[in-house]
Amino acid sequence: MKIDVGFSILMGVVIGIVSCYFFGKKTILKKYIHLLEKANFQATKIIKNAEKEGESIKKKKMIQAKEKFIELKYKHEKDVHFRERKIIDIENKTREKENRLSKEIEIYFKKNNRLETQIHDYEIKYKILKKKQEEFKNIHKKQVEFLEKISHYSSEEARNELMDIFKEEAKVKAQSHIQNIIEESQLTAKMEAKKIVIQAIQRIGTEETIENAVSVFNIESDDVKGRIIGREGRNIRALEKATGVEIIVDDTPEAILLSCFNPIRREIARLSLHKLVVDGRIHPARIEEIVERTEKQIEEEIVEIGKKNIIDLGIHGIHTELIRMIGRMKYRSSYGQNLLQHSREVAHLSGILASELGLNAKLAKRAGFLHDIGKIPERESEQPHAILGMQWAEKYGENMEICNAIGSHHDEIEMKVLISPIVQIADSISGARPGVRRNSFESYSKRLKNLENIAISFYGVNKAFAIQAGRELRVLVESDKIDDKKAFQLSCDISEKIKNEMTYPGQIKVTVIRETRAVQIAR
Template sequence: MSTTILYFTIIGVIGVAIGYIIAKMIERSASSKIITDAEKSAATIIKDAKTEGESIKKDKILQAKEKFIELKSEHEKVINSREKKMSDAEKRTRDKESKISSELGRNKKLNSELDDKLKDYNHRIDYLEKKQAEIDKVHTQKVQQLEVISGLSADDAKDQLMESLKETAKTDAMAMIQNTIEDAKMTAQQEAKKIVINTIQRIGTEEAIDNCVSVFNLESDDVKGRIIGREGRNIRAIEAATGVEIIVDDTPEAIILSCFDSVRREVARLSLHKLVTDGRIHPARIEEVVKKTRKAIDEEIIEVGKRTVIDLGIHGLHPELIKMVGRMKYRSSYGQNLLQHSREVAKLCGVMAAELGVNAKLAKRAGLLHDIGKVPETEMETPHAILGMEMAQKYGEKDDVCNAIGAHHDEIEMKSLLSPIIQVCDAISGARPGARRQVLDSYIQRLKDLEDIAFGFTGVKKAYAIQAGRELRVIVESEKVNDDKASNLSFEISQKIQTDMTYPGQVKVTVIRETRAVNIAK
C-alpha cells in the first residue's frame, strides 16, 4: 500500500517537473520572438527618424538661406537710400554754392549802382537847399509887401486868422461832439434802457409815506384827562421817558405824537396803548411800560433785520449790521421808508447785476447796506455814504461792497462795476413817481434854477421848466442864434444843468428857434 502511494507520488512529482520544463520552454520561445519583433521595430523607427531628420535639416537650411537673402536685400536698400540722400545733399550744396556766387556778383553790381545813386542824391539835396533859400527870400519879400499893403504885421494877421479859425473849429467840434454823443446813445442807450426797464418791470414796489407825526386814537375824550394827569405830571413823564412831544388839542378822540425819530414815536404809541388798555397811568407805571416797550421794539428791530436778510438771500451778515437793517424800518428819506427803499434797491441791483453778468448776491448785499449810514444811534456830521462805508469796513464787508456804499453819491472814486450799479438802482428807486415826497418850496426852487440856467446863455428869449422839472424848453431869438448854434446851445445847457444841479432822473433840454414872415394884405 505504501509502495503504491510512493509510486504515485513520484509519478506526480515527475509530471509537475515535466510541465514546468515545458512551460519554461514555451515562455523562452515567446520571449525570443518578442525581442526579434522589438529589434525590427527599433530598426524601422531609427530609419524613419533619420529620414525625418534629414528632411528637417534641409528645410532649416532653405529657411536660413531665404532669411539671409531677405536681410541682404534690406541692407542694400538702406545703403542705396543713404547714397541717394548723400547725392541729393551734394547736389543742394553745389546749387547753393552757385547761387551764392551769383548773389555775390549781383551785390557788387548793386553796390556800384548805389554809389552812383548816392552821388546823384547828394547833388539833388544841394540843388534843393539852394532853391529853398531862394523861396524863403521871395517869401520874406512877399510878406513884407503884404504887410505894407494891409497895414498889419504878420503876427497880427496870424492872430486874426487864428480867432476866425478857432470860432469855426469850436462850432465844428461842438457839432461833432453832439453827433458822437447821439451815435453813442443810439447804440448804448438802447441796451441800457432795455436792462433798466426789464429790471424795473420785474420788481414789485410799494409806496409808503412816513410822516413825523402819529395820531393816537382814543375811545373817548375822557381818557385825555387821565393821560395829562394832575397838573400835567403824566404827560410830562411820558414826554421825558420817550423823548416825544405829545399834543393834546381839540381833535376829538385823538392825540398827536410828534417826533422826527420814528423809533421813539413808535415806543410812545405802543406805551400809550398799553397804559390806556391797562388803565393804570402814573409816572412809575409810565417808566416801567416805556422800558418794556423799548426792549420789545429792540427785539422787533433785530427780528425785522433777520427776516429782511433771509428774504433777500443774504448770508453771513454781522449782527450789528442786521440790527441797523432793522432800524431802517423806522427811518424815512424824503418821505420814502428807508427799509422799503433799501429792499427795493437790493432787488433792483440783483436783477441788473444778473443782466450784466456781475455777482448778483454781492450786488444785493451792497444794495441793502447802501444807506446804513442814515441809521446811526448818535448824530454824526460825516456824509451818510462815507459813514456807511466805514461801518461796513468795521464789520468785515468786502472791499467792493464798501466802495459801492461809499461811492453811490460820488463822495469817493468808484473802483468796481458794482458801484455804478448801486448808484443807478438807488436813483431808480428814488426817482420813480410817488416814491418820495418833495417839499413844495424845494420843488419850486428847482424849477426856478432850471430856468435861470437857461437865461444865463446869450440869445435866450424865454425858458419854461415843464413836466415837473423833467423837461426844459428854451425859446431863442432867431436873429442871434442860427440852427447850428441852437444845437450847440442845447448841449451846453444840458451840460451846465448836469454840472450845477442835483435832481432825480434826467432833464430833457429842447431849444426852439423859429423865423416868422408876416405881411398884411389890404
C-alpha cells in the same frame, strides 16, 4: 517656720533676677561688639569699592576729555581750511573782475575815440545846416515882406484872421461830428438801456407808502384823555419825558396825536400808550416801567426785522451791528419814502441790472441793500450819509467793492468798481419815480427857480420853463442871435452847468427851441 520659707523664696527670686540681669547684659554686650566689627568690615569694603569706582570714573573722564580735544582740534582745522579756500576763491574772483574791467576800459577808450570822430563830423554838418537855415530864413522873410506889400496885410493880421476862420470851421465841424456821434450812440445804446431799466422796474413793482412825522393813537372814549393827562398834567409830562415825543391832546374826538421826527421814539410812545390804556394803571412810575419795557421790545424787534430781511434777500455774513441798523431802517423815512422798502428795492434793482450786464448779482444786491445805512446814525454827524455808511461798512468787515459802492453812490468819492454805478442807477430809479418821494414846497420851488436861472444866464436865451416837476427844461432862444448849430452847443453847455451846480435825482432833459416867424398883414 513659715516666715523662713517665705524669706527663702523671696531671696531666691531676687538672686535669680540679679543673675539674669548680669547674664543678659553680658550677652547683649557680646552681640553689640559683633555687630560693630561687622560694620567696620563693611565700611572698609565700601571704601575700597568707592576708591576703585573713582579710579574708573577718572580714567573715563580723561578719555572723554582727550576725545573732545581731538574733535575740537579737527573742527578748528576744518574751519581754517574752509576759510583759506574761501579767501582763495575771493582772490580768484577779484582777479577775474580786474581782468574784465581792464578789457572794458580798453573797449570804452576805443569807442570814445570813434565817438569823438563822429561828433566832429556832426559838428561840421550842424554848421552847414545852420548856415542853410539862416539862408532859408532870409529868403522866407523877403517873401513875407513881398506878400505883405502886395496884399496890404501884415503877417500878424493875416495869421489872426486865418486862425479865426479855422477856429470857426473846426467848431462847426466838431459840433456836427459830436451831434452825429450822439445820435448814432442813442440809436443803439438808448433802446438797450431802456430795455434793461424797464425789465428791472417791471420785476420790482412794489407799492410805496409815505410816512409822516405824526402818529395817531385811537382811543375808545374821551374819558381816557383825562387819565392820560393826569392830575395837573403829570402823566403826560412823564410820558413826554420818558419817550421824547410831543403828545398832543386836543378836541379831536377819540384820538391823540404823537409828534416826533424820530419814528422809533414815536413807535415806542404809541405802544407804551396802548399798554397803559389796556392796563388801566397810569401814573409816572408805571409810565417809566412800561416805556423801558417797550424800548427793550422794540430793540428785539429791530434785530428780528434785520435778520428777516437779509434772509429774504439771500444775503449772508453781515455783522450783527449792521443787522441792527437794517432793522432801524423800518422806522426811518427819506423824503417820505420808507428807507427799508427803498433799500430792498435798490437791492433787487442792483441785482437785476448786474445780472443783465453779466456782473456779480449777489455782490450788487448786497451793496444796494447797504447803500443808505449812513442815514440812521445814533448821533448826529456832519459827514454825508454815503461817507458815514462807507466808514461803518469798513468797520464791520465789508469788502472794498461794497464800501466803494456805498461811498460813491452820490459821487462823494471816485467810483472804482463796476457795481458802484449800478447801485447809483438803482438808487436813482427807486427814488426818482413819481409819487415815491415827497419834497417840501419850498425846496421844490427853489429847485425849479434855480433851473430856470441857469438857462437864462446864457447869451441869447429869451425865456426858460422848468416842467414835469423839474425833469425837463425848455429854453426859448432868440432866432437872430442863436442859429441852429449854436442851439445844439447851447443845450450841451446848459446841461453841463446844471451837472456842476445842482444836485438832483434822476436826470433833467434840456430842450432848446429856436423859432423863426415871418408875419405880414394884408390890408
